[in-house]
Amino acid sequence: MENKKKGFNLRAVIPLATAIVALVFIVVGLKDYGFWNAQPTPGFFPIIIAVVLLASSIACFIQIARDKESEDVKYNRNELMVILGAAGIILCTFLIGLVPSCLIYIFLWLKFVEHAPWKVIIIIEIIMAAIILGVFTAWLQIRFPMGLLGSLIL
Amino acid sequence: MGNFLSLLAGFQVALAPENIGACLLGAVLGLIVGAMPGIGSLAGCALLLPLTYKFNPTTAIIMLGALYYSNMYGGSFSAILLNIPGDSPAITTALDGYPMARKGRPGQALMTANLASFIGGTIGILILTLTASGLATLGLKFGYAEMTLILLIAMTSISWLIGENPIKGIVITMLGILVASIGMDTLSGAPRYEFGNMYLLGGVPFTPFIIGCVGFAQVIKLINEREADEKKRAGEDSKTKLSIRDSMLTKHDLKRMLPPTIRSGVMGTFVGVLPGSGATTGSMVGYAVQKKFKSEEPLGTGAIEGIAASEAANNAAAAGAFAPLLALGIPGSGTGAVLLGGLMMWGLNPGPLLFDSNPEFCWGLISSMYMANVFTLLVAVLVIPFLIKILSVPVKYMIPIITCVCIVGAYSTSNSMYGVVIMFVSGIVGYLLDKNGFPTAPMLLAFVLAPMLEKNMRKAFIASQGSLRIFVDSPLKLVLLAVFLVLVLTPVVKSIRRKMKARKAQA
Numbered sequence: 001m002e003n004k005k006k007g008f009n010l011r012a013v014i015p016l017a018t019a020i021v022a023l024v025f026i027v028v029g030l031k032d033y034g035f036w037n038a039q040p041t042p043g044f045f046p047i048i049i050a051v052v053l054l055a056s057s058i059a060c061f062i063q064i065a066r067d068k069e070s071e072d073v074k075y076n077r078n079e080l081m082v083i084l085g086a087a088g089i090i091l092c093t094f095l096i097g098l099v100p101s102c103l104i105y106i107f108l109w110l111k112f113v114e115h116a117p118w119k120v121i122i123i124i125e126i127i128m129a130a131i132i133l134g135v136f137t138a139w140l141q142i143r144f145p146m147g148l149l150g151s152l153i154l
Numbered sequence: 155m156g157n158f159l160s161l162l163a164g165f166q167v168a169l170a171p172e173n174i175g176a177c178l179l180g181a182v183l184g185l186i187v188g189a190m191p192g193i194g195s196l197a198g199c200a201l202l203l204p205l206t207y208k209f210n211p212t213t214a215i216i217m218l219g220a221l222y223y224s225n226m227y228g229g230s231f232s233a234i235l236l237n238i239p240g241d242s243p244a245i246t247t248a249l250d251g252y253p254m255a256r257k258g259r260p261g262q263a264l265m266t267a268n269l270a271s272f273i274g275g276t277i278g279i280l281i282l283t284l285t286a287s288g289l290a291t292l293g294l295k296f297g298y299a300e301m302t303l304i305l306l307i308a309m310t311s312i313s314w315l316i317g318e319n320p321i322k323g324i325v326i327t328m329l330g331i332l333v334a335s336i337g338m339d340t341l342s343g344a345p346r347y348e349f350g351n352m353y354l355l356g357g358v359p360f361t362p363f364i365i366g367c368v369g370f371a372q373v374i375k376l377i378n379e380r381e382a383d384e385k386k387r388a389g390e391d392s393k394t395k396l397s398i399r400d401s402m403l404t405k406h407d408l409k410r411m412l413p414p415t416i417r418s419g420v421m422g423t424f425v426g427v428l429p430g431s432g433a434t435t436g437s438m439v440g441y442a443v444q445k446k447f448k449s450e451e452p453l454g455t456g457a458i459e460g461i462a463a464s465e466a467a468n469n470a471a472a473a474g475a476f477a478p479l480l481a482l483g484i485p486g487s488g489t490g491a492v493l494l495g496g497l498m499m500w501g502l503n504p505g506p507l508l509f510d511s512n513p514e515f516c517w518g519l520i521s522s523m524y525m526a527n528v529f530t531l532l533v534a535v536l537v538i539p540f541l542i543k544i545l546s547v548p549v550k551y552m553i554p555i556i557t558c559v560c561i562v563g564a565y566s567t568s569n570s571m572y573g574v575v576i577m578f579v580s581g582i583v584g585y586l587l588d589k590n591g592f593p594t595a596p597m598l599l600a601f602v603l604a605p606m607l608e609k610n611m612r613k614a615f616i617a618s619q620g621s622l623r624i625f626v627d628s629p630l631k632l633v634l635l636a637v638f639l640v641l642v643l644t645p646v647v648k649s650i651r652r653k654m655k656a657r658k659a660q661a
Contacts, residue, residue: 014590018325025332025347033339033346039616042339042346045608046332053328060321073589078377086370086557086578090571098565102558109554116551124551132562140208142566 010073012064019057025050085109097147099132161283164517167212168525176206176213177522180220181529185537187221188228195225195243195433196595197372199492200364201556204563211500212515218496219476219519220526222489223275226433226472227534230267230465231541235260243433243468246441250453250460257456261401264538266458267465269403270415272531274466277419278426278473279523285427286509286520289481293506298614299624303634305607308484309600310641311428319591320645326592330600331607333358340605341612353572360495361567362577363601367594368488370560370581373553375588380550396538411462414444422467426474433468433475433489440467473523480504480516483606488595491602498602 025046029035033043085105092101106128110116116124136142167173183205187198202221206214229244234251247267254263296304309327336347337357348354403411418440425436444453444463451457478484483505485491497504502512509516564577584594618624625631 011590014587014592015325018329021329021332025335028347028349033344036620039620040612042342042344044615045612046335046347049328049331049335053325053332056321056324056328060325063319063321075589076378079374079585082374082377082553082557083582085554086561086581089558089561090574090578093571093574098562102561106554106558110551114550114553120551124555128555128558132558135205136562136566140204140566142569144562144565145571 022054164521167518176217184224188225253456278470330597334604366577366580367584371584418467422470423474426471436471437468
């Protein structure tokens with residue numbers, strides 16, 4: 001019985017969020033797109049789906065609220081680090097461009113998070129540079145953003 | 155005879171040099187990605203999807219088909235050598251594959267998996283060749299109402315099969331449909347739910363959404379597997395060496411593996427054809443049925459029969475899943491949904507008309523699967539000596555690599571940072587959903603099928619002037635409706651029965 005919860009169950013956040021999404025789709029759909037006007041209008045299908053989503057979200061919320069046995073979801077710092085790392089690449093892309101951001105991120109992650117040896121870091125950097133520049137830039141001819149710095153230099 | 159001639163014509167398409175090259179490339183990449191623990195065929199196909207953009211639609215889909223197919227082979231490698239299934243269909247392979255490797259026969263276990271995959275896959279493709287166009291002809295007789303019911307069945311069945319909680323299945327399926335309804339109305343083309351954002355006018359782009367939901371969400375989860383992965387690796391003999399010669403099966407081994415392989419191959423194909431099932435269900439059913447038959451060693455202790463049954467069934471199911479995908483436009487699994495999305499991006503609309511409107515494409519794809527099966531077997535056998543190196547890449551080094559591949563892949567498919575942002579957001583949403591026990595595969599399937607469902611449902615209502623009778627006015631529709639209702643009501647009845655039993659037990 002150690003796992004019994006005392007307060008708000010974090011698992012209930014998802015059905016709450018989906019219920020809000022459903023409500024937004026119902027309200028916006030009814031207000032802007034209509035449901036039926038001699039024939040189904042653009043809001044017809046999403047509104048039906050949103051109503052089902054709302055009902056199932058409420059059922060799911062009740063189910064979770066009644067479930068006193070299962071443990072709460074645990075989030076940890078490492079997971080947040082992966083998310084922050086990707087967010088960092090996106091932000092840095094606007095400054096120094098996408099390709100340098102990716103390569104710098106790989107270096108920083110391997111060196112300071114994984115404490116990988118230099119040999120491993122160099123091998124992975126070379127392989128990733130070859131994939132990004134060889135496959136995507138040269139072969140698929142993707143023009144990656146250069147960022148503010150790239151625009152200033154070129 | 156007609157199918158045979160069409161297949162021969164298909165081989166003319168598939169044997170074009172660029173198609174052979176694409177098929178071989180797909181086989182190699184799929185095998186490598188599939189072999190890496192923790193990625194799986196769904197994430198593998200999503201991550202490699204951008205690579206196919208360079209080709210014409212037929213070549214691109216041939217490469218994608220080979221990728222999907224070889225991913226199934228690759229999943230068994232880490233299951234056998236590390237006891238870490240590369241993908242969920244390989245879970246049952248690990249049950250006997252790993253013990254067999256521990257008994258000093260890792261090469262033979264790999265060879266059994268490869269041969270069983272090849273034979274099971276071949277059976278699946280043969281059945282696909284014989285049935286796909288017939289299924290498409292049957293599909294031509296379906297009107298809007300029948301298609302609506304079939305699509306509802308497809309969406310509902312995958313929600314029930316994946317995960318043990320049907321309510322969560324419904325929530326996730328509905329969410330996928332709503333995400334797909336953002337952008338333009340499917341019939342009138344009018345803007346809808348774009349919330350004043352010009353980027354959302356074009357809808358949520360498919361590939362970045364898939365890469366995020368599956369690939370990036372997987373990376374966030376992978377970080378928790380670092381320590382377990384290192385512990386497992388520490389327990390392995392890193393000096394294990396494999397050679398093709400030492401991996402050859404004896405006559406006795408072949409005699410043991412053939413009956414379960416053929417049996418599971420046939421059964422797996424039919425499981426794969428069912429909407430909502432796919433390779434994982436195929437391998438589970440194949441393994442469960444093998445338990446009813448005699449094996450020389452008990453299953454779970456390193457029996458060749460167990461590996462053969464599991465691998466033959468999952469590859470056969472992977473091939474069988476192409477029948478409803480091509481003929482009716484209904485994918486059988488999350489990976490099938492990625493393939494369907496890929497087909498749609500190239501302007502090909504899978505469904506009953508595809509065999510008539512694009513026969514060279516359909517038969518080219520089916521014949522390329524024979525080719526992919528042979529190529530993958532060859533590559534899978536040749537790669538045996540290098541497997542230890544492929545599998546020795548620790549999970550912790552894969553995290554920054556896959557993160558960058560997700561970002562670069564998302565950018566390359568949309569040529570805009572908008573794609574990267576969609577990938578990032580959907581990755582976080584996919585991770586949160588997964589963490590809370592909401593399976594993401596039904597959401598992907600719903601996202602892909604939603605426009606088709608909406609179009610058919612609205613046209614059915616327009617034709618019937620709003621009357622619901624259009625869904626019950628023929629025996630076929632009644633049967634389809636009954637199947638749909640059974641799928642919807644079964645979990646509810648089960649839940650009530652479970653509660654009643656629990657109350658009785660308490661009393």
